[in-house]
Amino acid sequence: MSTNHNAMEEDEVVISANHLAAPAATTATEETSDKPEFGPISAKELQEKRKELRRIRVPPHRFSPLKRDWLKIYSPIVEHLQLQIRMNPKSRMIEIRTCEETQDVGSVQKAADFVRAYCLGFTVEDSLALLRMDDLFLDSFEIKDIKTLNGDHLSRAIGRLAGKDGKTKYTIENATKTRIVLADSKIHILGTFQNIKIAKNAISNLVMGSPPGKIYANLRIIASRMKGRF
Numbered sequence: 001m002s003t004n005h006n007a008m009e010e011d012e013v014v015i016s017a018n019h020l021a022a023p024a025a026t027t028a029t030e031e032t033s034d035k036p037e038f039g040p041i042s043a044k045e046l047q048e049k050r051k052e053l054r055r056i057r058v059p060p061h062r063f064s065p066l067k068r069d070w071l072k073i074y075s076p077i078v079e080h081l082q083l084q085i086r087m088n089p090k091s092r093m094i095e096i097r098t099c100e101e102t103q104d105v106g107s108v109q110k111a112a113d114f115v116r117a118y119c120l121g122f123t124v125e126d127s128l129a130l131l132r133m134d135d136l137f138l139d140s141f142e143i144k145d146i147k148t149l150n151g152d153h154l155s156r157a158i159g160r161l162a163g164k165d166g167k168t169k170y171t172i173e174n175a176t177k178t179r180i181v182l183a184d185s186k187i188h189i190l191g192t193f194q195n196i197k198i199a200k201n202a203i204s205n206l207v208m209g210s211p212p213g214k215i216y217a218n219l220r221i222i223a224s225r226m227k228g229r230f
Contacts, residue, residue, distance in 0.1 A: 053097040054112040081107040121181035175219035
C-alpha cells in the first residue's frame, strides 16, 4: 500500500491558472482563423444576383395623358436611373425592371413611386420631384376616413375642398408646399412628412365643417412660420 501511495503522489500534477487559460486561448485563435472572410460586394454584382420588377396599374382615365407624356416619363427612368420600362397594353400596366446597366438597387422603387404618382393624377413635373428628392412622400386617403358622408353631403364636402375655381385647394398647396389631387372622394397629397400632416389637418377641418375663412387664416399663420424657418 505504501508503495502504491508513493507512486500516486509522484504522478500528481499541479494544474495552475496558466494551464487552464492556454487551451482556451488556442481554441479562440483557431475559431478566429476558421471564420470566413467575405469582401465587399459591388452594386453591379448585387444587381446580377437579384433582378427586381415593379408593375403599376394605369387607370383608364390616365391612358390618354400617358400617351401624350410618355417621352417625359420614360426618359428620366431610362437615362438617369438606367432601368428598363415598357407599357403592357394587355394587362394595362407599366412594367419597370433592372438591367445590367443599373447602378443603384433602390432606383426601382423610386421609379415606381414616380409612375404611381403620375397615374394618380399628378403632373409629370410634380411627380419628378420624387426622383430628385429623398424626403418626399405620397399619401392617399378618402373623405370617408375623416367622416362618413353620403350623397349630397359628400358632394358638398368635395366642393368645400376644391373651392371656387380651385381656390381652396391652391391655397392649401401654396401654404403647405404640397401638391394635392382630388379624385372624387379620394385625396392624394405629395410633399414632405411634416407638410403632408399640416395639409391633412386643414382638409380634415374643412370636411368636418369649418368655414374656409378660418382655414385661410390658420394657413397664413402656418405659411409665415414656414417662411421664417427657411
